[in-house]
Amino acid sequence: MHIDIFPPVLVKEIRQGLKTKAFAFTLIGQQALMVITILFYLLGVRAGNDIEFANGLFWFCLCVPLLAVMPARGFQGIHEERTSQTLELLFLTRLSARQIVVGKWVALFAQALLIVVATLPYMVIRYFLGGIDISSDLAITGWLTLACAALTALAIGLSSVENKAIRVLIMIAAVLSIFPFLSFGMMTVMGGSIFGGVSSGGGPKAATVLGIIGLCLLGGAYALYFGASLIAPQAENHALPKRLIGLLGIAAVTAMAVASGQDEFMAFLFPLVILVGADALTEEPPRVRSVYARRDGGRWPLPPLLRPFLPGWPSGIVYLFVISLTSWALLQALFQDIDNPWALMLAVVTGLLYPLPLILLLGSRIKRIGPAYILLQVIQCILSALLMTAVGTNALEDVTIAGLLPVATFILAATEENNWEHAVAVLAVLMCACLVVLLVKAISVWETRRRSDLCPENEVSPAVTSSDDEIIGSDFTRF
Template structure:
């Protein structure tokens, strides 16, 4: 009887066989990656590329097997690297340009924002899905590399390191294009294939089929410590640029109430610090420090110069809570070009200081430490000063143009990049003119020295002092004007900070 009194367990509802098929991807994988993979693996771009790659590699292998040459192994290597590089460094990154843009176009991001997916998971998920597809392509080329081993003459470690590097560069390039895809500007996104296809093809062809393939293999044997450090610092920089572009994309599509600038800028500064410490500890590679700072400044500059100053309590509150120190830190980390401008000025000073310190001639330094005698450092050369001043002028001048002439433009990033591109083209024209003119070229360069980029022409000139003077003058003018504009933005921020501080005080009471 007792058995019959037990409550009957309710039958589990049956799941339709159609729906039970939804277990194809684990719950542990991010929803965005699952969705993107389902979409991406079905696109003609992926299936077409995959099949064409297999067919070409198959035929190449057959051809190589039939050819009676002592160089067959090298030929197969070149072919595999050439094809994989085109796929990984051109085609896959190009797919990234549509990643977030399609969501923007179809108004699906807003619906996504109501779920538990953050903008970081959305953008990084899209990137991870594209990288996974590149990994599938890589896996498909591995059998050909294994077969190539039997043709002899293979430097296994070098070739594996090379293919891993290509894959890593593909990850970085894809990150950059996915970051670009967060812009609503079609013109800006069209710029990516225009630059990537010709330059990418040229670089890959010359590397693989030119003399540099053998050289690359030598580099990847990692015999020279200097080369190893330079190689890894370059990889870190590439990885950083990729990360930064992705996070920049996140900031572009995130809600205004979220502060993504703090994380981006802090990570950049910490990473820069770590790289500088590593370089300082390795004497021969120290000279790279200046270029590392400038590379970080350029990447940060591209983002911060195009950020909209956001004045909402949720952004200011965490800084105000920490009192005066918090507010001071906020001056460098609030979203917006005004705080970014301050950060760039600090980086400018840092770059000059690093250049001054690291450009001590290495023989003097050794003499100083071992003998304890006095030697004066060589410090910054004119060329380096012009380089630093010129780079910062190139970063800041378009910002001033954007803030004065096109400040109502919805996508300031697109405007900023277009001004940079235009400056590049103008610089090229000036350079061509001075190249073909006889005698009058120098005057023309001086007349056009206000164009960001023209300072590079002074680098080839014997009279670099004029270049330094003019570029510094323009940089000073631009900085003062931007300072005035930034002060206005900071006064708005200060008012909000005060209101938030009053609110916090009321809550405490």
């Protein structure tokens, strides 16, 4: 097999990665600890003692590199290219943003696989020493490898975020979202069901496992496209794959819930809509033309039904309604135990929408839409926590005011607190107000776009209208 069949970034990253101290120390340290683990096994087995400590040490040696070291290295991926000022040099070659990000992930995951393979001999030795279920060990190793794949993809994707604080904040939020999937998957593999009931036979269990694998892969792919979209030239349309992955995620959750017979899985639709929706709403409409217009002068390259997959917050709003309505319909049809799914979904949609009109009304004073959006959401969460504390301690009896805070309304609707309907009514009004502002702003964006599309090129500034390809620099930075 010739090296030329591999992508350039993968070749470079593997060459570079294998020579880094982080990889060398991890591999050597892990091997040394594995030898010590085996010694503990030998001593424990001969003396007839408990081998729990040796077991714990073995999994520790596998978990730390896969779940901590490799994702931490990925977290520097694109950021390192930026600080060493090589990112622009890469874009001047024939590499695309997607090739750069995916190449980095494959290289990192290949190194993680090397670490996994290096532990296999010790696993076999443990098996021969006795007291070990090899199939269970292999299943856990498989889950750890999957978790490593998802976490490194997440870390590489987020390494494109310029602001370090925002990067760490999103990483924490994403890790908190991804770990329940993996823990549930692990529990399912180890035996029994996730939500208390006993899944009978291999079918539902296999469906759950496959569903979680599918969701982890989709999540990883989404993270990589997210990273690519942050570094890519404006004219590249990364909204299309990201938003399609979002829809596939909804399909995967539904399929998993139906096939496993556990409709509680449908609750995963809420974090999915929140993450994908927030991403779609914080996209700036590109100033360049090629993602919207054809070279022959046509206005739209995609049929109207596919317009939600074009980049920018105006199409993001349409996309948010598509995924939230789809999710609501699926929740209504498949999740019998949930109360008021419509109110919950209304709270989610309004919660996602409300910072956008504020940001757009402030206009040019806000340079970066991402941090402003996150800041407003954090403020909302803090205010909601205070309000819910007041409600919990009976300091506030009338909860109508909670309608101004979507997170608080979500909790009230989920717990069916007294007069929660009043809060939801206020929330509905808030959403309508947001939509009116957003509609006006979207029309203005669309009009600008349309005017520049319709004008003959010699009548308008070529710099503004005729960028049919990928100019790299941009005045606008999302994060």
